[in-house]
Amino acid sequence: MARGSDDISLTRPDGAEVLWMHATSAERAAALADIATRCKAQRPDLYALLTVAPDVAPPAQLRRIGIDHMERLANDGGNIARQFLAHWAPDVGLWAGLPLIPGLIHKAGARKMPMILADISRDDAVSLRGLWRGGQRSTLGLFDPILTTGPSATDAIRRLVRTPDQVEESARLSVSVTPPVFDETAFEDLTGQLAGRPVWLAAGLERAEFDTVVAAHRMSVRLSHRLLLVAHVAHPDEAQPLVDTMHRPGLRAERWDPDTEIEDNIQAVVCEDPEALGLWYRAAPVTFLGGSLTPQTGGQCPLPAAALGSAILHGPHVRNHGASYVRLEQVGAARTVTNANELSVAVTRLSAPDAAAAMALAGWTVATEGAGLADRLVELVQAKLDARP
Structure with a gap:
């Protein structure tokens, strides 16, 4: 996991809840920034941490619309995964798209951190069948729920997990919008x-x-x-x-x-x-x-x-x-x-x-098109934060 040189100078704010989101594309990063903004409207002290894959160029406006800190993550090894999780101690994780980082996800699961996986398409499901043979079920099983983008994706992912009920069909993740008001x-x-x-x-x-x-x-x-x-x-x-x-x-x-x-x-x-x-x-x-x-x-x-x-x-x-x-x-x-x-x-x-x-x-x-899924994700994040011991 590669991290920017200035990341370690930032720390989790005292007493704040931390929402960790990971995006595997620029469009997903923008959509997650929107989710963060809406979550923070309900929880003003929520700290929104966004990580992105190394090849993602997130929109320039992310820092102005709900994201408190952003850094890049790559699958570089378990020690950095442990450092990342110990440093930020996220309270809930929201992962959008593939690829996953199994080592990081399992270490997050070991910390009992609730995690949500969204925007999994049929092509994503097909790609999973050839990866981590014998291990994909345990990795996917750490997410609850898993939100898929159509019937074929839903069926395919349900065949890959031990608990099919954790898989929900939804719309694709996209930036949602609240239209400007007018009289x-x-x-x-x-x-x-x-x-x-x-x-x-x-x-x-x-x-x-x-x-x-x-x-x-x-x-x-x-x-x-x-x-x-x-x-x-x-x-x-x-x-x-x-x-x-x-x-x-x-x-x-x-x-x-x-x-x-x-x-x-x-x-x-x-x-x-x-x-x-x-x-x-x-x-x-x-x-x-x-x-x-x-x-x-x-x-x-x-x-x-x-x-x-x-x-x-x-x-x-x-x-x-x-x-x-x-x-x-x-x-x-x-x-x-x-x-x-x-x-x-x-x-x-x-x-x-x-x-x-x-x-x-x-x-x-x-x-x-993304309004229903945005509502669902905000609801899930709030529920998982409310359920924290």
């Missing part, structure tokens, strides 16, 4: 005010993206004269500079005021209030997610927009949430654009009535 009455008022007017949202725009979005909207309104752009800036102090950028080529634009109706001749409104994003995600059939056209920012999470029924457009630079974008693209819920012309073409096509509906439905499915 239903405000949404109804806004819908009536727009009166069927086509709308697209550009959310979280960085200054370097202003010209591209403005150019795209200018091209789009030539074909759809009533099309409204709602541009949300990543930094509130850049709202007026964006309005000024829109005025230069002759767009009729203004700052958005929720208490003032948007006049029909206004072609774009600029919003700086992050609390309003839920309302606009719900109102706009199409959302371009900013921070993605230039490499500096790394993109923003697409799942809140997808969860509220908006089709997703984005630039190529989405490293912070790459796995979520890949999942959305795979089901046709998101598209990549690289310049103003591509953005304009996509917006124009998707602004037609019901054109974005299929994309939005696919995106909603992806955004909500």
Whole structure:
């Protein structure tokens, strides 16, 4: 087990419960960070320790969303396994995916540490059949429950363990999302005010993206004269500079005021209030997610927009949430654009009535598919912590 040189300087906080999670992929790491955040909402003093396989490059934002400490673990021997467990003394373990590290798991079991295994697929089950012959049952038996991702995986794992009842079928592990809140009455008022007017949202725009979005909207309104752009800036102090950028080529634009109706001749409104994003995600059939056209920012999470029924457009630079974008693209819920012309073409096509509906439905499915499993894992962690002597 390889550990970073600064790991030993960190210690288990006095009196804190420690949740140890291990991820074997970057997507699983992001999902476990979400689980940790939700567990800590119920147990504010919980310490979340994340370990990852050596080849995993976890998302850069992990340390800001519930993870107190992260380090890499590799199957390097029993002495380091003992040192790791003695140093952190975790109260509960949550392991996501394969491969397992049998020596570490058995030493954790010897400490009577409850452990949960999640996100085991049929391919994982097949791979286990050729490993640790004679020992896989005892290793898997230290996890309770084992959560599998479909009937074939469930059947295969049940044949490998001594207690089949410890195996539960569940969804695959993925980042879940709580959609931004919005006021239903405000949404109804806004819908009536727009009166069927086509709308697209550009959310979280960085200054370097202003010209591209403005150019795209200018091209789009030539074909759809009533099309409204709602541009949300990543930094509130850049709202007026964006309005000024829109005025230069002759767009009729203004700052958005929720208490003032948007006049029909206004072609774009600029919003700086992050609390309003839920309302606009719900109102706009199409959302371009900013921070993605230039490499500096790394993109923003697409799942809140997808969860509220908006089709997703984005630039190529989405490293912070790459796995979520890949999942959305795979089901046709998101598209990549690289310049103003591509953005304009996509917006124009998707602004037609019901054109974005299929994309939005696919995106909603992806955004909500992990919610049930996330609830189950949070429930399991809380129960095992509550059962500690």
